[in-house]
Amino acid sequence: RTDRSLSSGRPVQFRAHCARFGLDAVRDVQVLAPMQRGVLGARGLNLALQEALNGDVSKPSIEKFGWTYRVGDKVMQAENDYEKEVYNGDIGTIVGLDAEEGELAIEFDGRLVPYPFGELDQVTLAYATTIHKAQGSEYPAVVIPVAMTHYMMLRRNLIYTGITRGKRLVVLVGQKRALALAVRTSDEGRRWSKLRDWLANR
The missing domain is CATH 3.40.50.300 (P-loop containing nucleotide triphosphate hydrolases)
Structure with a gap:
């Protein structure tokens, strides 16, 4: 369902x-x-699983590019970013959101990678993928x-x-x-x- x-x-x-x-x-x-x-x-x-598994609306979140990104969400990098050293298909977890700085912190295999809000089109929810x-x-x-x-x-x-x-x-x-x-x-x-x-x- x-x-x-x-x-x-x-x-x-x-x-x-x-x-x-x-x-x-x-x-x-x-x-x-x-x-x-x-x-x-x-x-x-993804939308249904996010609500079911990480639906606590009191957690910090930001709406961008048609998604709501919330601390605790499972996310996937959708394109290669050689500067950040994250690549298409890499899966991480949102561990922090700084509204003043305008960026998320996403953990990939123990490594924290900052994402300015304007770059979140590189990232999608990853509870489900094709x-x-x-x-x-x-x-x-x-x-x-x-x-x-x-x-x-x-x-x-x-x-x-x-x-x-x-x-x-x-x-x-x-x-x-x-x-x-x-x-x-x-x-x-x-x-x-x-x-x-x-x-x-x-």
Whole structure:
């Protein structure tokens, strides 16, 4: 469910389930969605999970670029920033907000990185991300929503990629028929790479 009921009791249950596996609900669990848009897309899930897992409105926060950034939020760097030494896909936690200085402090692997408010377009919430964005990464546990609303993206290789991101635990949540559709649908169509033309011109 992605309605407000997430914030009434379910976070406690979710954290308890995570604790059974020795997992921290925010740090260790990554939700991987087949697509970005929609209620069950990464953006919609991020908003619901932020409210459920870090919805204390008394915490310092700032609204920028369509997101509310709050101390305690799990965030992801969305592009390479060589000056800050943070790179596309790096995950961190907001640990401080200084309204007077106009910047956030985000911790990446024990290193504090300052972000002026004007640079927050480089950062998105990271409770959920797309399977595509997670390629090349691994997480202690992943949760993958699979629903017919994702039907345009449901492919065997996409589900395989999502499942192989989890190191200790993988949970698929959703509709059996959506998973069946994904398993049946291969992405082995012809690839128009123009390699033959390129080699001929050499």
